[in-house]
Amino acid sequence: MEYREFKRLGVKTSLLGFGCMRLPTLTGPADIDEREAVRMIRYGIDRGINYVDTAWGYHEEMSQPLVAKALAGGYRQKTYLATKLPCWLVTKPEDLDFYLNEQLRRCGTDHIDFYLLHALDQGRWNNLMKVDVLHFLERAKRDGRIRFAGFSFHDKLATFKTIVDAYPFDMAQIQLNYLDQDLQAGLEGMRYAAERGTDVVVMEPLKGGQLTHKLPQKALEILDASHENLSAAAWAFKWVAHHPEIKVILSGMSSMEQLEENLRIFEHLPAQNLTALQAQTLEKVRTYLNSRIKVPCTDCQYCLPCPHNVFIPKIFEQYNRGSIFGDYTGPRGFYQSLVGDGQDASACVACGACEAACPQHLSIIELLRKADKALA
Ligand SMILES: NC(=O)c1ccc[n+]([C@@H]2O[C@H](COP(=O)([O-])OP(=O)(O)OC[C@H]3O[C@@H](n4cnc5c(N)ncnc54)[C@H](OP(=O)(O)O)[C@@H]3O)[C@@H](O)[C@H]2O)c1
Structure with missing residues (x-):
């Protein structure tokens, strides 16, 4: 040692x-x-x-x-x-x-x-x-x-x-x-x-x-x-x-x-x-794992606070984690805690405030729907 x-x-x-x-x-x-x-x-x-x-x-x-x-x-x-x-x-x-x-x-x-x-x-x-x-x-x-x-x-x-x-x-x-x-x-x-x-x-x-x-x-x-x-x-x-x-x-x-x-x-x-x-x-392994990322969110948090309390970067982090490792068990468990706090993607009303603020120009509303489908 x-x-x-x-x-x-x-x-x-x-x-x-x-x-x-x-x-x-x-x-x-x-x-x-x-x-x-x-x-x-x-x-x-x-x-x-x-x-x-x-x-x-x-x-x-x-x-x-x-x-x-x-x-x-x-x-x-x-x-x-x-x-x-x-x-x-x-x-x-x-x-x-x-x-x-x-x-x-x-x-x-x-x-x-x-x-x-x-x-x-x-x-x-x-x-x-x-x-x-x-x-x-x-x-x-x-x-x-x-x-x-x-x-x-x-x-x-x-x-x-x-x-x-x-x-x-x-x-x-x-x-x-x-x-x-x-x-x-x-x-x-x-x-x-x-x-x-x-x-x-x-x-x-x-x-x-x-x-x-x-x-x-x-x-x-x-x-x-x-x-x-x-x-x-x-x-x-x-x-x-x-x-x-x-x-x-x-x-x-x-x-x-x-x-x-x-x-x-x-x-x-x-x-x-x-x-x-x-x-x-x-x-090479890192490049490969990163290629499995679903949402290129940098967690800058410009999209927060969401007027409807959706914890956008956290949802994308869990969505990416599930996709990178091909295992959604942990991310789904975490997502349930967001559901409990009313911070999951189902609280999104598509107001678009986040998309206007996102410096990566992500289609957040659509991506939240996809994340919800994978995690809920
Ligand atoms: N301060 C903080 O905010 C904070 C946050 C996180 C962690 N920590 C501290 O840092 C410590 C280390 O973090 P971590 O526990 O996440 O460390 P880690 O080494 O990244 O993960 C530990 C897990 O890796 C797996 N593992 C360990 N050795 C292995 C081996 N030889 N082969 C295969 N799988 C192996 C086990 O998971 P499976 O049993 O699922 O296989 C184990 O539970 C924690 O225990 C805690 O003390 C602090």
């Missing part, structure tokens, strides 16, 4: 980190298979993983108590523990202390190593600034409840840069994989943060499990044609590991087999490990 250094912090972390958002479950997301999950986390730590990532909301609030059990008996001392402030629940300054103290209790520890503002976007960032979150982080560092402060991120690059510039964060957690190089913070954000001393942790390196054997057949054939004898997951990890700015690659492993495979893969993943030929192969 390679260890990379957060230079400013003097901390060395294992390149593979354990993401505790997709632990094995029994009857539903909150019903974690405790024995197996504890066994897996300890197995990973025994074989070199020293970074464990959890959060308030994972597994319907059951991930942190599970992590506490897994890290009992000496494992906490071998681990950098990362967890996150549920920013969307914060309405007043006192909430900041409440959620941190409660999370210390749930995680069974007296300090968090990496405390992140969870899933920041522009709106959440604005709200947190109103409750003086930066002073709170300073105070929590001083009194020892947290060692390092960071944030995880899901919004546009410009917002990412604003946040990086606002405070010398110790780390930033971004979504990055060979398909999502330009999505959200992307490669440019990664470099921007690293140049300013904010090291990067990556989430969704396998795009939540899609850049694996679940790839469309043609994409798998492109990988096979290279005769590299690597699994699709290994290809995806290899691409992320190639960037020295990245200190930890989090994977949410749902079974012992996946954990064992990932440990094997990371035994052979030094930095700068991707040859030019291998990079070309992945670029």
Whole structure:
């Protein structure tokens, strides 16, 4: 296992980190298979993983108590523990202390190593600034409840840069994989943060499990044609590991087999490990996957707010996701949540306000109809 250094912090972390958002479950997301999950986390730590990532909301609030059990008996001392402030629940300054103290209790520890503002976007960032979150982080560092402060991120690059510039964060957690190089913070954000001393942790390196054997057949054939004898997951990890700015690659492993495979893969993943030929192969896969996109929406959100509350870019994102991977199961599930909130395409009255605003000149009304047909 390679260890990379957060230079400013003097901390060395294992390149593979354990993401505790997709632990094995029994009857539903909150019903974690405790024995197996504890066994897996300890197995990973025994074989070199020293970074464990959890959060308030994972597994319907059951991930942190599970992590506490897994890290009992000496494992906490071998681990950098990362967890996150549920920013969307914060309405007043006192909430900041409440959620941190409660999370210390749930995680069974007296300090968090990496405390992140969870899933920041522009709106959440604005709200947190109103409750003086930066002073709170300073105070929590001083009194020892947290060692390092960071944030995880899901919004546009410009917002990412604003946040990086606002405070010398110790780390930033971004979504990055060979398909999502330009999505959200992307490669440019990664470099921007690293140049300013904010090291990067990556989430969704396998795009939540899609850049694996679940790839469309043609994409798998492109990988096979290279005769590299690597699994699709290994290809995806290899691409992320190639960037020295990245200190930890989090994977949410749902079974012992996946954990064992990932440990094997990371035994052979030094930095700068991707040859030019291998990079070309992945670029071919990326081009192929992008050719399956149904709607060339760039998520600029000029179409929002829709007067009838239709969440246009989100619908197109899910439509594209289903088409790229030839599997609409996940996108349909997500679409149901939009239906519940009255934000799905059936709320469209074809007023055309979105089409007038769209810089890509998309026929949004017609495309929404098609998306609805695929997703509803
Ligand atoms: N802060 C945030 O906003 C945020 C958002 C997302 C994630 N995260 C954190 O980042 C972590 C990593 O993200 P992620 O879980 O999306 O990572 P990921 O590695 O992209 O996806 C994990 C999924 O990939 C599949 N998988 C893993 N290893 C595999 C292998 N060797 N072969 C085949 N399939 C494999 C499994 O899915 P199947 O079981 O379906 O096969 C697993 O559940 C999360 O666990 C969480 O801790 C944070």
